[in-house]
Amino acid sequence: MTTACGIDFGTSNSSIGVCDAGRPRLLPIQRGETSVPTALFFSFEDNSTTFGHEALDRYFVREHGRYLRAIKSVLGTKLFEETTQTKLRRYAFGEIIAAFLRFLRIAAAQSLGEPPTSVVLGRPAFFVDDDPKADAAAERQLEAAARGAGFEQIAFQFEPIAAALDYEQSVNTEEIALVADIGGGTSDFSIVRVSPERARSSDRRRDILGFTGVHIGGTDFDRQLGLARVMPSLGLRSPLRRKGLEAPSWYFFDLATWHRINFLYDSKVLTEVRAVLRDAAEPEKIERLLRVLEHRKGHELLAGIEAAKIDLSRTDLALLKLDDGVADISLKITRAELEAAMSDSLQRIRSRINDLLRMAGLTSDSVSAVFLTGGATRMPSVRKSIAAAVPTARLIEGDALGSVATGLALDAARRFASTCRI
Numbered sequence: 513m514t515t516a517c518g519i520d521f522g523t524s525n526s527s528i529g530v531c532d533a534g535r536p537r538l539l540p541i542q543r544g545e546t547s548v549p550t551a552l553f554f555s556f557e558d559n560s561t562t563f564g565h566e567a568l569d570r571y572f573v574r575e576h577g578r579y580l581r582a583i584k585s586v587l588g589t590k591l592f593e594e595t596t597q598t599k600l601r602r603y604a605f606g607e608i609i610a611a612f613l614r615f616l617r618i619a620a621a622q623s624l625g626e627p628p629t630s631v632v633l634g635r636p637a638f639f640v641d642d643d644p645k646a647d648a649a650a651e652r653q654l655e656a657a658a659r660g661a662g663f664e665q666i667a668f669q670f671e672p673i674a675a676a677l678d679y680e681q682s683v684n685t686e687e688i689a690l691v692a693d694i695g696g697g698t699s700d701f702s703i704v705r706v707s708p709e710r711a712r713s714s715d716r717r718r719d720i721l722g723f724t725g726v727h728i729g730g731t732d733f734d735r736q737l738g739l740a741r742v743m744p745s746l747g748l749r750s751p752l753r754r755k756g757l758e759a760p761s762w763y764f765f766d767l768a769t770w771h772r773i774n775f776l777y778d779s780k781v782l783t784e785v786r787a788v789l790r791d792a793a794e795p796e797k798i799e800r801l802l803r804v805l806e807h808r809k810g811h812e813l814l815a816g817i818e819a820a821k822i823d824l825s826r827t828d829l830a831l832l833k834l835d836d837g838v839a840d841i842s843l844k845i846t847r848a849e850l851e852a853a854m855s856d857s858l859q860r861i862r863s864r865i866n867d868l869l870r871m872a873g874l875t876s877d878s879v880s881a882v883f884l885t886g887g888a889t890r891m892p893s894v895r896k897s898i899a900a901a902v903p904t905a906r907l908i909e910g911d912a913l914g915s916v917a918t919g920l921a922l923d924a925a926r927r928f929a930s931t932c933r934i
């Protein structure tokens with residue numbers, strides 16, 4: 513008998529769920545926690561590879577090495593073909609994702625007594641927007657990584673459908689619900705007919721009235737806030753002495769994008785930035801950029817921006833202070849500034865829900881509940897955009913980080929029931 517699990521491999525955080533006698537539960541992965549950062553650290557000091565919280569700790573104590581975040585964002589893109597240099601060798605992104613999934617599988621074995629061999633992996637409605645070929649490639653890349661991690665039976669379920677399965681556990685009447693899962697990389701939506709009776713049926717295709725998604729998530733909000741409020745202090749739009757020229761903007765775009773930061777630490781890029789510094793009309797800004805790159809502080813800077821964004825979910829004013837002699841930044845950021853920086857994304861989220869209602873042939877008032885999951889649904893502006901599309905529905909807060917893995921565990925139990933111990 514083998515064991516089946518559901519894995520929510522998230523852009524920012526990952527979780528694993530299993531079912532015991534039909535009841536889903538999340539497994540502790542590290543330090544007793546059921547959700548861990550999707551992060552790896554390749555140490556250049558002891559050549560070890562660490563994952564999750566441990567990877568975060570090693571990076572933040574300034575151990576020398578390579579830190580990786582948002583690796584899911586690379587699936588289906590050209591970057592997937594690139595490799596990452598560690599002290600001993602270069603790793604392909606496929607191997608890096610496989611290593612992270614193996615870490616999750618081994619963590620599951622600690623609770624289950626043996627490593628699971630079957631998995632339902634969550635996937636967003638679209639890994640890549642408007643490119644079905646790239647999207648299919650992304651799923652194949654993730655499947656190959658799961659195989660590399662030791663899984664033998666691999667199935668996929670859409671993340672917003674998994675979240676709906678979790679929500680359905682708590683309903684006691686039949687209703688039409690909009691499930692909104694806005695995470696680190698994607699915004700995923702489903703419209704589902706849920707009821708306690710329907711929850712017992714194994715074929716739910718007719719109850720899924722529609723689902724869709726768009727490549728917008730918390731990591732985009734970090735980038736948008738970073739570009740609007742922080743990167744100008746490091747030279748974004750800063751003039752060069754040659755008339756009419758500015759410092760190249762792609763440095764700042766990469767520095768504000770979780771999965772691109774490491775490319776800036778390349779020696780060729782550092783040489784280029786030093787040349788820009790010699791020509792800079794505001795050298796103190798480019799010097800700051802250079803210090804951040806030389807000290808490999810890009811992730812720390814972006815983590816500071818992310819923390820300010822998270823603070824702004826509960827206050828109107830956040831302080832971003834990095835005064836360690838490298839970035840030397842102290843900025844006050846208001847919620848209104850964050851919302852202005854992300855206004856296009858908010859508009860796209862709202863119009864994607866309107867498209868979904870249209871595709872499902874529903875009016876907004878036929879949706880009676882909105883189930884919110886994913887860390888970014890904690891943002892007042894995101895909630896407002898969702899509520900604007902379905903103004904009469906009541907908002908229900910799900911488990912922001914656990915709903916998808918719980919739903920995937922329910923799905924795994926259903927799919928692998930005949931072959932697995934579940």
Ligand SMILES: Nc1ncnc2c1ncn2[C@@H]1O[C@H](COP(=O)(O)OP(=O)(O)OP(=O)(O)O)[C@@H](O)[C@H]1O
Pocket residue numbers: 521522523524525526584671694695696697698699729730731818821822823825885886887888890891912913
């Ligand atoms: N209170 C909060 N306010 C604003 N943003 C938050 C809050 N809590 C978490 N986030 C953001 O939520 C995102 C992570 O959410 P989550 O763990 O649901 O994503 P994920 O599942 O890893 O990503 P995806 O599903 O898109 O692959 C991060 O961008 C994080 O900054």
Ligand SMILES: [Mg+2]
Pocket residue numbers: 520522523671693694695696886916
């Ligand atoms: Mg998610």
